[in-house]
Amino acid sequence: MTEPLLRVRDLKTYFVTEQGSGTARAVDGVSFDVRPGETLGIVGESGCGKTVTSLSILRLIPEPPGHIRPGSFIEFEGRNILTLEPKELRAVRGNQIAMIFQEPMTSLNPVFTVGDQIAEAAIVHQHLSRAAARRRAIEMLQLVGIPDPEERVDHYPHQMSGGMRQRVMIAMALVCHPKLLIADEPTTALDVTIQAQILELLERLQAELGMAVMLITHDLGVVAGTADRVVVMYAGQVVEQAPTVELFAHPVHPYTEGLLAAVPRLDAPSLSLRTGGRGRLHSIPGQVPAATAWPDGCRFHPRCPYAWDRCRAEEPPLLDASQGDAGTHTARCWLVTEPQRRTRRP
Amino acid sequence: MNIWNWVALGGAAVAALLVVAVVRRRASASASGRRFFRHPTAAPGLFVLAFFVTVAVAAPLVAPYKPYQQIDIVHLQNRSPSTRNVLGTDPFSRDVWSRLAYGARISLGIGALAMLVAVTIGGAVGATAGYFRGWMDAALMRLVDVGLAMPRIFAMLVVVALWDHIAVPVLVLLIGLTGWFATSRLVRAEVLSLRERDFVAAARALGAGPGRVIGRHVLPNAAAPIIVSAALGIGNVMLLEAGLSFLGMGVPSPAPSWGNMIADGWPKIAVAPWSATFPGLAISLVVMALNAVGDALRDALDPRKEAV
Amino acid sequence: MIAPPPLVAVQDLVKHFAGERGWFGLGQPRAVVRAVDGVSFEIPPAQTLGLVGESGSGKTTTGRAILRLVEPDRGRVTVDGLDVLTLGPRELRALRRRMQIVFQDPYGSLNPRMTVRQMLAEPLAIHRIATGPDAERRIAALLEEVGLDPGFGRSYPHELSGGQRQRVGIARALSVEPQFLVLDEPVSALDVSVQAQVLNLLAELQQRRRLTYLFIAHDLAVVKHIADEVAVMYLGKIVERAPALALYAAPRHPYTTSLLSAVPVPDPTAQRNRIVLSGDVPSPMHPPPGCPFHPRCPHPKKNDRCRTEPPALRAVAPGQLAACHFAEEPL
Numbered sequence: 001m002t003e004p005l006l007r008v009r010d011l012k013t014y015f016v017t018e019q020g021s022g023t024a025r026a027v028d029g030v031s032f033d034v035r036p037g038e039t040l041g042i043v044g045e046s047g048c049g050k051t052v053t054s055l056s057i058l059r060l061i062p063e064p065p066g067h068i069r070p071g072s073f074i075e076f077e078g079r080n081i082l083t084l085e086p087k088e089l090r091a092v093r094g095n096q097i098a099m100i101f102q103e104p105m106t107s108l109n110p111v112f113t114v115g116d117q118i119a120e121a122a123i124v125h126q127h128l129s130r131a132a133a134r135r136r137a138i139e140m141l142q143l144v145g146i147p148d149p150e151e152r153v154d155h156y157p158h159q160m161s162g163g164m165r166q167r168v169m170i171a172m173a174l175v176c177h178p179k180l181l182i183a184d185e186p187t188t189a190l191d192v193t194i195q196a197q198i199l200e201l202l203e204r205l206q207a208e209l210g211m212a213v214m215l216i217t218h219d220l221g222v223v224a225g226t227a228d229r230v231v232v233m234y235a236g237q238v239v240e241q242a243p244t245v246e247l248f249a250h251p252v253h254p255y256t257e258g259l260l261a262a263v264p265r266l267d268a269p270s271l272s273l274r275t276g277g278r279g280r281l282h283s284i285p286g287q288v289p290a291a292t293a294w295p296d297g298c299r300f301h302p303r304c305p306y307a308w309d310r311c312r313a314e315e316p317p318l319l320d321a322s323q324g325d326a327g328t329h330t331a332r333c334w335l336v337t338e339p340q341r342r343t344r345r346p
Numbered sequence: 347m348n349i350w351n352w353v354a355l356g357g358a359a360v361a362a363l364l365v366v367a368v369v370r371r372r373a374s375a376s377a378s379g380r381r382f383f384r385h386p387t388a389a390p391g392l393f394v395l396a397f398f399v400t401v402a403v404a405a406p407l408v409a410p411y412k413p414y415q416q417i418d419i420v421h422l423q424n425r426s427p428s429t430r431n432v433l434g435t436d437p438f439s440r441d442v443w444s445r446l447a448y449g450a451r452i453s454l455g456i457g458a459l460a461m462l463v464a465v466t467i468g469g470a471v472g473a474t475a476g477y478f479r480g481w482m483d484a485a486l487m488r489l490v491d492v493g494l495a496m497p498r499i500f501a502m503l504v505v506v507a508l509w510d511h512i513a514v515p516v517l518v519l520l521i522g523l524t525g526w527f528a529t530s531r532l533v534r535a536e537v538l539s540l541r542e543r544d545f546v547a548a549a550r551a552l553g554a555g556p557g558r559v560i561g562r563h564v565l566p567n568a569a570a571p572i573i574v575s576a577a578l579g580i581g582n583v584m585l586l587e588a589g590l591s592f593l594g595m596g597v598p599s600p601a602p603s604w605g606n607m608i609a610d611g612w613p614k615i616a617v618a619p620w621s622a623t624f625p626g627l628a629i630s631l632v633v634m635a636l637n638a639v640g641d642a643l644r645d646a647l648d649p650r651k652e653a654v
Numbered sequence: 655m656i657a658p659p660p661l662v663a664v665q666d667l668v669k670h671f672a673g674e675r676g677w678f679g680l681g682q683p684r685a686v687v688r689a690v691d692g693v694s695f696e697i698p699p700a701q702t703l704g705l706v707g708e709s710g711s712g713k714t715t716t717g718r719a720i721l722r723l724v725e726p727d728r729g730r731v732t733v734d735g736l737d738v739l740t741l742g743p744r745e746l747r748a749l750r751r752r753m754q755i756v757f758q759d760p761y762g763s764l765n766p767r768m769t770v771r772q773m774l775a776e777p778l779a780i781h782r783i784a785t786g787p788d789a790e791r792r793i794a795a796l797l798e799e800v801g802l803d804p805g806f807g808r809s810y811p812h813e814l815s816g817g818q819r820q821r822v823g824i825a826r827a828l829s830v831e832p833q834f835l836v837l838d839e840p841v842s843a844l845d846v847s848v849q850a851q852v853l854n855l856l857a858e859l860q861q862r863r864r865l866t867y868l869f870i871a872h873d874l875a876v877v878k879h880i881a882d883e884v885a886v887m888y889l890g891k892i893v894e895r896a897p898a899l900a901l902y903a904a905p906r907h908p909y910t911t912s913l914l915s916a917v918p919v920p921d922p923t924a925q926r927n928r929i930v931l932s933g934d935v936p937s938p939m940h941p942p943p944g945c946p947f948h949p950r951c952p953h954p955k956k957n958d959r960c961r962t963e964p965p966a967l968r969a970v971a972p973g974q975l976a977a978c979h980f981a982e983e984p985l
Contacts, residue, residue, distance in 0.1 A: 045845035045846065045847065046816075046845055059856070100744050104875075161934040161935075162709075163934050165936065190911060191708035191709055191872065191914065191935070192708065192872065192873075192874075192917055193708060193912060193916050193931045193935075194708075194934065195916065195918075196915075196916040196928055196930045196931070197930055197932075199918075200928075200930050216847065218846065219918060220846070220920040221917065221918025221919055221920045222918045223920075224918065224920045224921055224922040224924075225918050225919070225922070244922045245922045245923060248920065248921060248922050248923075249923075252817045258847060259846055259847060260920060262846050262849070262850040263846055263875075263920050264848050264849075264850070264853070264873075264875045264876045264878065264879050265875055265919065266874060266875045266878060266902070266914065266917050266919060266926060266952065267921065280854045280857070281751060281850040281853055281854055281879060282850060283847060283850035283851040283854060284847035284850075285850075285851075286849075287815045287817060287818075287848065288815075288845070
């Protein structure tokens with residue numbers, strides 16, 4: 001097996017809350033690997049810690065109120081990012097690890113042209129001249145499929161549509177040919193037809209540039225179509241991790257199972273909710289708990305249809321649920337040890 | 347200054363401390379209250395304001411003399427501070443401390459009331475313009491442009507010049523009527539953005555009329571910036587009143603206002619600096635306290651921090 | 655069987671937004687945004703019409719124009735036989751008891767300075783439905799009906815989760831006992847697990863109270879599970895309208911086909927033949943001549959006629975209307 005490009009071990013990112021009374025354990029012991037060239041999907045609902053995880057990797061957590069706990073470990077190509085000096089860190093950011101965000105309007109600076117913003121990374125990291133950087137920006141715009149790049153390079157963000165701006169964001173991120181691209185909900189703010197364009201673009205660029213992609217999303221449909229492996233997060237923890245096909249075919253954790261069942265699907269026959277409760281959508285009861293007070297035991301137990309005494313008392317570790325190679329499929333659930341307790345499937 | 351005046355003065359200080367303590371206890375229950383007191387100058391500012399308000403209210407108790415009383419016009423002119431006259435006496439042999447205490451009533455009162463007039467008018471005009479938009483907005487905002495372009499002090503001098511003696515309520519109205527323009531712009535901007543919010547649409551969809559929508563849904567959500575600007579504005583009004591009084595166009599002598607106290611003491615500043623300096627210090631202290639409290643309020647009421 | 659008369663009928667609804675004019679409304683108006691450009695549909699009682707489109711398609715403006723939250727320029731809207739657009743302020747206020755709206759953003763749609771109880775008491779007071787203990791009883795019953803503990807009455811919006819806020823929004827709309835609800839993307843801001851809860855709730859309420867829904871959404875998968883009929887909007891016009899089953903099984907307009915193919919399916923083994931449309935939705939300020947969809951249309955037979963002659967919305971199959979010159983030869 002190839003050496004992973006990024007290794008995250010026991011990452012804990014906590015926030016001191018406004019009240020000063022509690023600590024929000026937003027990310028609480030997260031471990032996973034990203035291998036060179038693969039697409040890793042990180043899936044979870046709001047408040048699960050997926051965005052804080054991605055920001056922690058680039059050390060973009062505002063301190064205070066946040067801090068990464070000692071004992072956390074983020075290794076990129078053999079170096080621990082958490083101990084890098086500011087100068088070394090800047091050499092990694094935007095150069096070897098790049099990031100794109102959800103909101104393409106606020107992530108671009110409104111007072112500079114898109115060309116200037118794309119060129120900036122090339123000037124900083126690759127010491128290109130202004131003219132060379134501008135040529136590079138035009139190349140990048142062409143690469144991300146923006147028509148008339150020579151003209152568009154001098155446009156300001158507000159002159160572009162949402163989809164165009166997200167392409168510009170991608171061009172900015174890729175200008176230094178990073179080895180890892182972290183995409184945090186890159187299509188959530190976009191329309192479906194534009195989302196399809198951006199996903200296709202990411203897929204093509206990944207093949208052309210051979211980079212690894214960490215795709216953070218709440219949309220299981222997006223993950224199914226793009227990721228090689230999936231990490232499911234809930235309440236600041238990884239609850240399940242498996243190759244994509246395996247995860248969708250045999251979800252082990254009841255949260256994954258419930259999430260998959262709750263998605264309204266186009267490929268399923270209509271549930272005709274209107275004809276009176278006959279076909280209800282599956283839903284997970286209750287809500288995500290607050291990060292200041294995760295439940296004891298398994299953090300999902302208050303919402304879990306299978307929970308028993310042990311789940312309330314004892315927090316499960318990530319257990320090996322692989323059917324093939326050991327360690328490829330893990331789940332944080334006691335059901336792995338007592339599968340007969342899975343009584344009914346949603 | 348007798349023992350009872352000292353006791354009353356001590357009482358005023360204690361009362362002000364109590365006010366701060368009570369407000370702090372109440373505030374600690376909410377996130378915005380805690381943000382208020384996180385400002386290092388918020389508590390001292392609040393104390394200064396509470397102290398001067400108490401002194402103003404309890405002026406007959408803390409002041410040993412009547413504010414107009416010329417104690418001894420022959421022997422007691424321009425006396426330096428002593429145990430009898432803690433802040434000295436002015437050129438007319440009046441007790442500076444007593445005038446300062448009574449003057450707090452007039453100066454703080456004019457500041458608060460004039461600001462109240464300004465905020466009421468500015469709020470009404472701004473809300474009307476922002477909510478109804480169209481020609482009403484255009485007309486009102488052009489009026490505001492004219493108001494803002496007008497040099498306020500000259501406009502007031504012209505009005506004051508028409509009467510030879512101006513009553514305090516008239517002065518309050520005058521300051522209020524010339525001071526609402528900036529507030530109305532602020533309120534209009536708030537209302538313009540609030541009226542597009544879905545909860546306003548929801549209220550309209552439920553059948554609420556314009557009065558209810560503005561009164562219950564729009565203005566309460568615009569209250570924070572209005573309160574902050576009012577707090578900062580009171581200081582400005584006090585400075586304006588002091589300026590007018592100093593020019594002899596404001597509160598008519600012998601009524602004590604901090605402005606005409608400075609005017610009275612000014613000619614003798616070389617021999618009796620106390621009679622002009624202490625009212626000046628009082629004005630500075632109160633204006634600084636108002637700015638400190640206003641800044642802290644601005645942070646505390648910032649709705650963007652509400653979610654944290 | 656004779657179909658019941660529609661509860662809601664919209665005919666040729668038009669809403670254009672002109673740019674703001676200068677001083678006192680003088681000066682040249684700026685370019686006109688054709689947000690809604692001749693929309694017609696009917697909804698039979700206790701049924702759901704799904705109105706689907708991307709951002710800028712005019713679906714939200716359509717919903718708000720029907721309720722006169724924005725004043726439409728032209729057209730005719732009847733709700734339960736009453737002509738909505740000609741009513742004076744007093745009659746309009748009375749009609750608001752029959753039609754209500756639930757908004758997308760559960761954060762922006764609740765007044766942050768009011769408690770849940772105050773929000774629910776307000777409509778009862780406006781329409782003089784109930785006061786005092788009677789109002790308290792109704793509020794408790796409403797909260798229970800939307801699945802919230804009556805204790806939530808004392809809460810402020812910021813103390814609630816997204817799903818709970820959306821339930822409060824629904825309770826507020828139901829407080830005046832309407833017959834018709836405009837649901838403006840009611841679940842798009844919610845997490846998947848909560849989204850399913852709210853959709854189930856809406857279905858139950860429709861059943862119990864015989865509500866008529868206009869369900870506005872951008873997500874075709876959500877609409878599939880709740881709508882009886884679906885209308886697809888593009889640049890202010892309905893391009894296809896059909897019973898839900900027919901639309902999902904055999905879309906006739908190439909835009910509908912492309913939209914359906916673009917929805918990500920949560921199944922990694924599914925055969926994907928995604929049609930990726932090129933370009934963006936054109937600006938509704940400068941809609942293309944002819945068929946509004948022609949610059950992005952992937953139909954192989956696209957020709958000059960598409961570029962010049964706007965296709966009419968016409969019946970292509972029983973109950974199925976499409977605005978495409980080639981609707982008989984769908985993609």
